[in-house]
Amino acid sequence: MKREWREIARGDTRAQWAGIYVTxxxxGTIVLNRAAHERLGSPTAFHLxxxxxxxxxxxxxxxxxMRNAxxxxxxxxxxxRKVSAYRLVTECSLHIHETLEFPDAEIDTDGILILNLRxxxxxxRALNHPTRKK
Structure with missing residues (x-):
């Protein structure tokens, strides 16, 4: 009996723990996964x-x-890791009503983690939270 194997392509989805995950x-609480924190050099603080x-x-x-850290x-x-950035939200008039995830978060050549709000x-996880099921 001859088998007709068909290879299933792997999608472009990243492994949960391997990629940068930031919300x-x-x-105003910014949460980074361990992979993001380690790729930034495991800092003790951030400038926002x-x-x-x-x-x-x-x-x-x-x-x-450092000052303003x-x-x-x-x-x-x-x-x-999490960083309390409520001052950023209030001073820059950011209107964040839900927990936002940054799928294209990246670290630039200067070592700055870039989070594009657009x-x-x-x-x-926020969409599937039990408090939404009303």
Whole structure:
């Protein structure tokens, strides 16, 4: 009996823990997974940057001793980090009503994590949260 194998192509989806995963919620908490934090050099704090012309948030790694540094606190059991950026949301008049995920988050040549608010989408986890099922 001859078998007619057909190879199934692997999609362009990234592995959950291997790629950069970053979200921001309505309270301004930015959460990075461990992979993103390690690729940035595992900093203890970040400088928050905002480019209003491009509607982009930037996280620049720094030490917690620097002026205007926002500390990166541990988030969860798997090495993620969170940065409280409520001041960024209020001072830059960002209107974030849901938890947003940045599917195209990238680290530029200067080592700054670029988060484009124009291409951000509502996080699937936020969409499937039990409080939405009303």
């Amino acid at each position: 921001i919620n309505s309270k 940057l905002y480019d209003s012309a491009n509607n982009t948030i930037g996280l620049k790694p720094t030490s917690s001793a 926002y500390p990166a606190h541990t988030s969860g059991r798997h090495g993620g 291409t951000a989408k509502i996080s699937n």
